[in-house]
Amino acid sequence: MTALRFGVNYTPRKDWFYSWLEPSWDEIRRDLDGIASLGLDHVRIFPFWPILQPNRTLIRPRALADVRELVRIAGEAGLDASVDVIQGHMSSYDFVPAWLTSWHTTNMFTDAGALQAQAELARALHEAVADLPNYLGLTLGNEVNQFSGDPHPAPMRASSEQAGNWIRTLLDAVPADGRGLRLHAEYDAVWYLDDHPFLPTHAARLGDVTAIHSWIFNGTAQRYGGMSAQSVRHGEYLVELARAFATDVDRPVWLQEIGAPLNCLDASEAPAFCEQAVRHAADSPALWGVTWWCSHDVDRSLADFPELEYSLGLFDADGKVKPIGRAFAAVAEELRGRAAAPDPRREAVVVEVDDDDVPVRRADLAPGGAVFTAWTDLAREGRRPAVVTSATVASAADLAARGVTAVHLPAASGVSAYSAVSDSSALATGSM
Known part of the structure; x- marks a missing residue:
């Protein structure tokens, strides 16, 4: 069996991600x-x-060199590094180059x-770091699907066909040369929001691999409580939901973001939430690994972040x-050393899908x-349910x-x- 991977989404302690403007390698080395x-x-x-591709x-060659240097320093620390391409959106802020906005408004999808520009950027980033031995792979971007529709205040709308074409175009730009994973990652609207263009x-x-991002401020904690079974098992549920839509039964699932938001939890509860949530997710045979959000708290010298962003770090x-x-x-130390993979899950909850394997009602999948x-x-009864689609149920094989x-x-x-x-004040009933 392959050992589980455990890592962290790196948020630089000095100057947050604005540090890409002028990296302090000594500070970064200390963080890593x-x-x-x-x-x-x-x-x-x-x-x-915008720093990588201002036009x-x-x-910018200098920006690519900075990415390479950070990956290299991570290797010196004994860490593999995965690189995201399109940033995109981060901690409530949008970072979109000027050639897509205002007087030049167009649609990234x-x-x-x-x-073409985004495909070239994906190719360039891969080539900048792919020869480094600790290069783990490339994700197209961080929850880029949030730009594609509501509730974004200025969405660049796309159809499901166009969303799929965007993913394929950027993935195809990265050589399938075995030098790292090629993947994309959406926030949970892909699973939960009806009419969202990005699909399960x-x-x-x-x-x-399939990447999932598990956050309990999405209505789960508001409805059930931050330390409820529904909340501490939300990541596990998403792993199983992702498995349901995979055609490859052995396709791995990467819990690429999970955190303990203090708009839903007391600080005293965060360690227990972390331990329970990770342990439950690891009970899925499909889990590749867990990457916690995030490494360092945002420094309070930086203004205007949502309050929870100042407290999410390890x-x-x-x-x-x-x-x-x-x-x-x-x-992480305990689960990485486990002797055997979890047993298969023998019972499953059924998701009704249409002829294109799209859930008939994605709101049914949501909290x-x-x-x-x-x-x-079923999980609260001590059972280990999986999820399958109605199309799978229709085939005995x-x-x-x-x-x-x-x-x-x-x-x-x-x-x-x-x-x-x-939003910690999100309504406990009613769909959005």
């Missing part, structure tokens, strides 16, 4: 050495798009020139390990929805390939509590 001291094995890094036909089939079938803004950092390190409720009810011997049809639809924004 601290991360490595927790026994973690990788970081995910986020160079900002549609200009990719549908404009031919914009597509995109997430689970394009790229080398380290505080002075670089001191927090209790949650010790908790993540401990559970409070019928599928979510059926799955979490497909069902057998997944090892599922019993299925559960959800009861009548519940009321989704899903919120597509990280």
Whole structure:
């Protein structure tokens, strides 16, 4: 069996991601050495798009060199590094180059020139770092699907066909040369929000692995409580939901973001939330690894961030390990050394899909929805439910390939509590 991977989304302690404007390599080295001291094995890094590509036909060599240097320094610390391409959106701020906005407004998903530019950037970033031995792979961007529709205040709207074309175009630009994983990552609207253009089939079938981002401020904690079974098992549920839509039954799932938001939890609860959430997710045979959000708290000298962003780190803004950092390190050490993979899951909750494998009602999958409720009810009984689609259930061979011997049809639809924004005051009922 392949050992589970445990890492962290790297947020520089000095100057946050604005540090890409003028990296302090000594500060970065200190951060990465601290991360490595927790026994973690990788970081995910986020160079900002306007710094990399300030003009549609200009990719800055200096910016590529800075990305390479950060990956190299991570290697010196004993850490693999995964690079995100399109940043994009980070901690409530959009970082979009000027050639897409205001007087030059166009659509990053549908404009031919914009597509070509992004593909060239993906190719250039890969080539800048792919020869480094600790290069883990490349993600197209950080939750870029949030630009594609509501609730973004200025969406660049796309159809599902156009969203799929965007993913394929950028993935195809990165050579399939075995030098790192090629993947994309969406926030949970892809699973939970009806009419969202990015689809579960995109997430689970394009790229080398499926990436999921699990946050309980999406209505889960507001409805059930931050330390409820529904909240601490939300990541596990998403792993199983992702597996349901994969055509390759062995396709790995990367829990690429999960954190302990203090708009839903007390600080004293964060270590226990971390330990329980990671342990539950690791009970899925599909899990590739967990990358915690994030490494360091945002320093309070930086203004106007949502309050929770100042508290999400495993380290505080002075670089001191927090209790949650010790908790993540401990559970990672334990689970990395486990002797055997989890047993297969023999029973599953069914998601009804149409002829294109699109959920008939994605709100059923969301917190409070019928599928979510059926799955979490079984989990709370001490059972280990999977998720399968109605198309899989219709094929005895497909069902057998997944090892599922019993299925559960959800009861009548519940009321989704899903919120597509990280707002602790989101309504506990009603779908968004």
